[in-house]
Amino acid sequence: MIDIAWSSFTPWTALTGGALVGLAAASFLLLNGRIAGISGILGGLLTASAGNIGWRAAFLAGLIGAPGLWMLVAQLPPIEIEAGYPALVIAGLLVGIGTRYGSGCTSGHGVCGLSRLSPRSLAATLSFMFAGFVTVFIIRHVLGV
Amino acid sequence: MKSAVAALFAGLLFGFGLIVSGMANPEKVLGFLDIAGLWDPSLAFVMGGAVIVGLLAFAIARKRTLSFLGFDMKVPGHSHINKRLIVGGLLFGIGWGIAGICPGPGLVALGAGEVKATVFVASMVAGMGIFELVEHKRAAFRSDDSGERWHYKAPE
Numbered sequence: 389m390i391d392i393a394w395s396s397f398t399p400w401t402a403l404t405g406g407a408l409v410g411l412a413a414a415s416f417l418l419l420n421g422r423i424a425g426i427s428g429i430l431g432g433l434l435t436a437s438a439g440n441i442g443w444r445a446a447f448l449a450g451l452i453g454a455p456g457l458w459m460l461v462a463q464l465p466p467i468e469i470e471a472g473y474p475a476l477v478i479a480g481l482l483v484g485i486g487t488r489y490g491s492g493c494t495s496g497h498g499v500c501g502l503s504r505l506s507p508r509s510l511a512a513t514l515s516f517m518f519a520g521f522v523t524v525f526i527i528r529h530v531l532g533v
Numbered sequence: 534m535k536s537a538v539a540a541l542f543a544g545l546l547f548g549f550g551l552i553v554s555g556m557a558n559p560e561k562v563l564g565f566l567d568i569a570g571l572w573d574p575s576l577a578f579v580m581g582g583a584v585i586v587g588l589l590a591f592a593i594a595r596k597r598t599l600s601f602l603g604f605d606m607k608v609p610g611h612s613h614i615n616k617r618l619i620v621g622g623l624l625f626g627i628g629w630g631i632a633g634i635c636p637g638p639g640l641v642a643l644g645a646g647e648v649k650a651t652v653f654v655a656s657m658v659a660g661m662g663i664f665e666l667v668e669h670k671r672a673a674f675r676s677d678d679s680g681e682r683w684h685y686k687a688p689e
Contacts, residue, residue, distance in 0.1 A: 390568060392572055392574065393571035396561070396575075397574060398555055399574075401553055401554060402576070402578035402579045402582065403581065404553055405553035406554055406578060406579035406581060406582025407550075409546075409579065410550075410583035410587045412546035412550055413543075413547070413586075414586055415539065415543050416543035417591070417606075417608075418590060418594060418600055419543070419601055420536055421599070421605055421606040421608075422607050423608060424547065426547075426636040427661075430661065434665050442534075442537040443539075444540070446536075446544065447540040447544040448640060449541060450541045450544020450545035451545070451637065451641060451644070452544075452548075452640050452643055452644035453544075453545065454547070454548020454551075454552060454641055454644060455548065455552060455557070456644055456645075457545065458548075458549065464552065465557070467557055467647055468558055468560040469642065469649040469650065469653075470633075471559075471632040473649070473652055476649055476656065477653075478631060479628040479629075480652070480654065480655065480656025480659070480660060481656050481659060481660040481663070482624050482625065482628025482660065483625055483628035483634070483635065483639075483660065484628075484660020484661040484662075485624055485660040485664050486621045486623070486624030486627070487636060487661075488621070488661050488665075489620065490619070490622040491617075491621065493636050493637075494636075494637065495635075495637055497622075498580060499580065499583045499584065499587055503586075503590065504587075504591040504608065506609075506612060508618060511619065511622075512619075512621070514622075515618070515622025515623050516625045516626035516629060517626065519622065519624075520566045520626040520629045521566055521630070522630070523566075523630025524567045525567070525568070525569050528570060529569050529570070
């Protein structure tokens, strides 16, 4: 049985925000001709040739600058990070290694891959979703952290 | 130059989308991943909203060889489902489940000035660096990296 958290479920802002994410991926695809895969854009920066540094850095600057620009006109919604520092380091390392080894994350395989109906990206998305569900289950319901 | 301006615009829009959707908040992401607790399905709606727009974009992109700014369309053509893809996905998923943060929201939270996000992003970049070092070493040992058996043939 699945209990829905009706008090925190926000379908309309989720759909609207999702559509914005889709628009961002769409504009990047149709203007730059590239997939808006964030792990690839960031990871590729480590070995990028001179001609490929600018657009990567610009995309990341937009992403990092978004909350600052948002705060000029409205209050930023809460960002709650409950994990402790050791957990954050382990999580970060796993996300960094895993997204590069598996060639993508929630944006590249999830949003863009599913949008182009790629079986490969569907398999990747199912893998990280499955691992995410199991990990949270173990942490919250087996270890009881 | 125009590629950088378009990329900056896309990055900003992406960041706003993550903020509006609530996905910049790791607790909300964990609420989705916690199906055995009180489940918040919002993340599925974010993906749904993004994919609806994305489907249209890729339908347009498929008919083009150049982008509207005149760049080559660099859309991946391969459809191999191999061990790397699955193992990488699983490792990423474990990390995602531990903190509730994936790369995009991590960078947005970093931009919001969250100290914890800085630690996460620094570790993530370190992980990406480790990957590059290992790949570089592997490539030096064997140029042929065809140990993959599980091959998916796309129904074209």
